[in-house]
Amino acid sequence: xxxxxxxxxxxxxxxxxIMREVAGQCANPxxxxxGGKDSLCLLRIAEKAFRPGRFPFPLMHIDTGHNYPExxxxxxxxANELGERLIVASLEDSMQKGTxxxxxxxxxxxxxxxxxxxxxxxxxxxxxxxxxxxRDEEKARAKERIMSFRDEFGQWDPKNQRPELWNLYNAKVxxxxxxxxxxxxxxxxxxxxxxxxxxxxDLPSIYFAHKRDIVRRGGAIVPITNVTPAKPDEKVENLxxxxxxxxxxxxxxxxxxxxxxxxxxxxxxxxxxxxxxxETRLDDQVSEASMEQRKKEGYF
Amino acid sequence: xxxxxKNNTVLRFLTCGSVDDGKSTLIGRLxxxxxxxxxxxxxxxxxxxxxxxxxxxxxxxxxxxxxAEREQxxxxxxxxxxxxxxxxxxxxxxxxxxxxxxRNMVTAASTSQLAIILIDAxxxxxxxxxxxxxxxxxxxxxxxxxxxxxxxLIDYDESKYQSICDDYKIFASxxxxxxxxxxxxxxxxxxxxxxMIVDRxxxxxxxxxxxxxxxxxxxxxxxxxxxxxxxxxxxxxxRPRDSDNKELHDFRAFMGRIESGLLxxxxxIKVLPSNQESTIKEIRIGDKILKKGIFEESVTVxxxxxxxxSRGDMLVHANDNLTATKGFxxxxxxxxxxxxxPNRTYLVMHTSRTSKAxxxxxxxxxxxxxxxxxxxxxxxxxxxxxxxxxxxxxLIVDKYADNRGTGAFIIIDESTFHTVGAGMxxxxx
Numbered sequence: 137x138x139x140x141x142x143x144x145x146x147x148x149x150x151x152x153x154i155m156r157e158v159a160g161q162c163a164n165p166x167x168x169x170x171g172g173k174d175s176l177c178l179l180r181i182a183e184k185a186f187r188p189g190r191f192p193f194p195l196m197h198i199d200t201g202h203n204y205p206e207x208x209x210x211x212x213x214x215a216n217e218l219g220e221r222l223i224v225a226s227l228e229d230s231m232q233k234g235t236x237x238x239x240x241x242x243x244x245x246x247x248x249x250x251x252x253x254x255x256x257x258x259x260x261x262x263x264x265x266x267x268x269x270x271r272d273e274e275k276a277r278a279k280e281r282i283m284s285f286r287d288e289f290g291q292w293d294p295k296n297q298r299p300e301l302w303n304l305y306n307a308k309v310x311x312x313x314x315x316x317x318x319x320x321x322x323x324x325x326x327x328x329x330x331x332x333x334x335x336x337x338d339l340p341s342i343y344f345a346h347k348r349d350i351v352r353r354g355g356a357i358v359p360i361t362n363v364t365p366a367k368p369d370e371k372v373e374n375l376x377x378x379x380x381x382x383x384x385x386x387x388x389x390x391x392x393x394x395x396x397x398x399x400x401x402x403x404x405x406x407x408x409x410x411x412x413x414x415e416t417r418l419d420d421q422v423s424e425a426s427m428e429q430r431k432k433e434g435y436f
Numbered sequence: 437x438x439x440x441x442k443n444n445t446v447l448r449f450l451t452c453g454s455v456d457d458g459k460s461t462l463i464g465r466l467x468x469x470x471x472x473x474x475x476x477x478x479x480x481x482x483x484x485x486x487x488x489x490x491x492x493x494x495x496x497x498x499x500x501x502x503x504a505e506r507e508q509x510x511x512x513x514x515x516x517x518x519x520x521x522x523x524x525x526x527x528x529x530x531x532x533x534x535x536x537x538x539r540n541m542v543t544a545a546s547t548s549q550l551a552i553i554l555i556d557a558x559x560x561x562x563x564x565x566x567x568x569x570x571x572x573x574x575x576x577x578x579x580x581x582x583x584x585x586x587x588x589l590i591d592y593d594e595s596k597y598q599s600i601c602d603d604y605k606i607f608a609s610x611x612x613x614x615x616x617x618x619x620x621x622x623x624x625x626x627x628x629x630x631x632m633i634v635d636r637x638x639x640x641x642x643x644x645x646x647x648x649x650x651x652x653x654x655x656x657x658x659x660x661x662x663x664x665x666x667x668x669x670x671x672x673x674x675r676p677r678d679s680d681n682k683e684l685h686d687f688r689a690f691m692g693r694i695e696s697g698l699l700x701x702x703x704x705i706k707v708l709p710s711n712q713e714s715t716i717k718e719i720r721i722g723d724k725i726l727k728k729g730i731f732e733e734s735v736t737v738x739x740x741x742x743x744x745x746s747r748g749d750m751l752v753h754a755n756d757n758l759t760a761t762k763g764f765x766x767x768x769x770x771x772x773x774x775x776x777x778p779n780r781t782y783l784v785m786h787t788s789r790t791s792k793a794x795x796x797x798x799x800x801x802x803x804x805x806x807x808x809x810x811x812x813x814x815x816x817x818x819x820x821x822x823x824x825x826x827x828x829x830x831l832i833v834d835k836y837a838d839n840r841g842t843g844a845f846i847i848i849d850e851s852t853f854h855t856v857g858a859g860m861x862x863x864x865x
Contacts, residue, residue, distance in 0.1 A: 278517065
């Protein structure tokens with residue numbers, strides 16, 4: 137009797153296995169939960185890995201203070217439904233402490249997330265952070281381990297990573313060091329959407345086509361919000377858009393789309409010609425190596 | 437192709453070869469011809485190609501890596517790439533071909549089911565071809581594609597291609613590749629022109645075999661789950677005592693990924709190393725209750741009897757005569773820059789169990805260029821040796837040739853916690 141499980145079952149099984157290794161090997165892990173689609177897949181995987189028991193880790197959101205309210209409401213609702221503890225570590229707190237000093241009041245805050253994350257790791261003594269990063273997102277990620285070692289400063293050193301063989305994951309660390317575990321490393325954007333469809337996962341409404349005020353700036357669609365106002369000479373349009381990724385308001389752009397169901401989004405994803413980050417992450421376009429640089433500084 | 441088919445399977449493969457063999461071009465070509473490369477990536481590559489003074493798009497730049505690598509002109513690490521055809525989802529492990537070669541290739545091969553070994557048609561079989569083949573065999577890969585590349589540079593000459601294939605067959609039989617049940621497929625190609633990768637080419641119409649993509653698409657990756665023994669290493673024990681649901685107070689479930697075989701409801705099982713027996717009451721994945729669990733599934737199982745099961749134990753069928761062992765001999769690939777010191781204690785991580793281990797003896801070392809065995813007293817980076825271990829705690833192991841999941845282990849340095857070696861068990865004490 138010859139059998140092989142389907143690719144979604146295989147990806148799910150691999151992710152469950154990785155999460156259970158974190159639970160088995162780490163003393164004090166945490167799951168990074170943003171309310172975004174990738175971290176929602178992580179939550180479903182955690183349910184499959186640990187129910188009927190509780191998750192062996194709390195959830196944590198690094199809140200830049202620049203989030204779409206739909207996403208924040210969704211985040212709180214989801215944590216509540218699951219009955220799991222949610223820690224919110226906020227950039228505002230780091231700013232008040234003086235550990236984050238903005239150069240300009242309205243500048244994008246994504247890069248400062250690392251500081252708040254590292255402070256939270258220190259405060260709660262986390263030895264492992266489970267994140268929803270995928271290797272297909274970006275070329276610095278293509279070389280990322282499933283269990284990625286970070287030193288006391290949270291730094292990723294691509295030259296000093298542990299070889300990772302078979303499905304044997306070494307999550308051992310000394311006090312102060314930590315592991316970033318990426319259970320959906322081997323998933324692509326399409327896999328994520330297919331999984332959302334199969335599992336009938338709820339998503340924040342901004343992932344689906346909706347009307348929004350935007351301006352067009354250097355090829356990108358920039359949403360108009362209180363932190364990203366239109367410049368005086370810009371023409372504001374009301375466009376039907378959806379978000380492919382959800383992050384800090386100042387660096388996440390929507391795409392023009394009529395796709396208002398998961399099924400339609402999958403059709404669109406299948407025929408898209410631009411990568412997820414290329415289209416919607418304004419911060420990765422700055423330089424060819426910007427993700428690599430951020431990871432070295434302690435980013436996910 | 438960015439297909440939406442949901443019921444395809446996963447195939448993992450690696451590519452072996454150095455930059456000069458056209459390995460990056462081959463991967464670039466596969467991704468390009470299956471429409472995996474999207475416009476913005478392509479325009480970046482176009483820019484980079486122009487910057488480097490090239491007129492056409494250089495497909496090898498698709499696999500261009502980190503800033504640190506570009507600055508030093510080297511590749512540091514295994515990179516993973518993805519494409520999908522609708523029949524299959526593919527995961528490519530792209531191992532760089534410079535120094536650290538053995539270490540990177542063993543890492544990439546450990547999760548692969550197929551290896552593509554590139555040969556430059558102008559050069560034929562080189563020492564490195566032999567090295568790649570040996571490592572492929574060592575890591576137990578059962579499907580090899582010998583990609584005779586750069587056929588365009590030898591005018592698609594059939595007789596030259598044939599003589600490369602013949603040479604390889606002689607070598608393969610010399611290292612016993614042909615006896616190990618390995619299936620070897622030869623393909624003439626030009627990655628640069630895209631010949632025989634996804635599309636055929638008229639210049640090679642003397643070749644009637646499949647294209648590379650056809651080989652990948654048709655490979656049977658299914659496992660004979662009834663033939664192979666059940667191995668379920670327990671990763672985590674679920675005891676929801678603090679739950680609000682009173683029915684769950686006595687509930688206990690055991691969680692792990694089935695490394696091989698088939699598990700069914702009412703199967704008689706035993707727990708190793710304690711040898712306590714019970715029967716399977718329930719198998720589930722999340723809310724879904726299943727009649728059976730198979731190879732590669734992560735399941736949650738409960739038993740009819742209350743017996744003690746912890747992380748690191750293994751469930752096998754009750755009639756299996758597998759026992760735990762406190763010693764074995766294995767082929768070890770040393771991964772660390774720091775030499776193995778025979779007097780130190782290391783940690784051996786095997787399935788979900790980790791034990792302290794001592795080196796009982798280093799029996800021999802493989803000369804990776806001549807493939808001959810040599811005497812050894814220590815191990816350096818990239819060395820492959822036959823090593824006998826003594827374990828502090830019993831491990832439940834199979835020979836690697838019988839079971840990749842339960843025959844493999846990694847060696848961890850007790851003080852740095854770095855992964856310093858990889859092992860494949862050859863004989864059990």
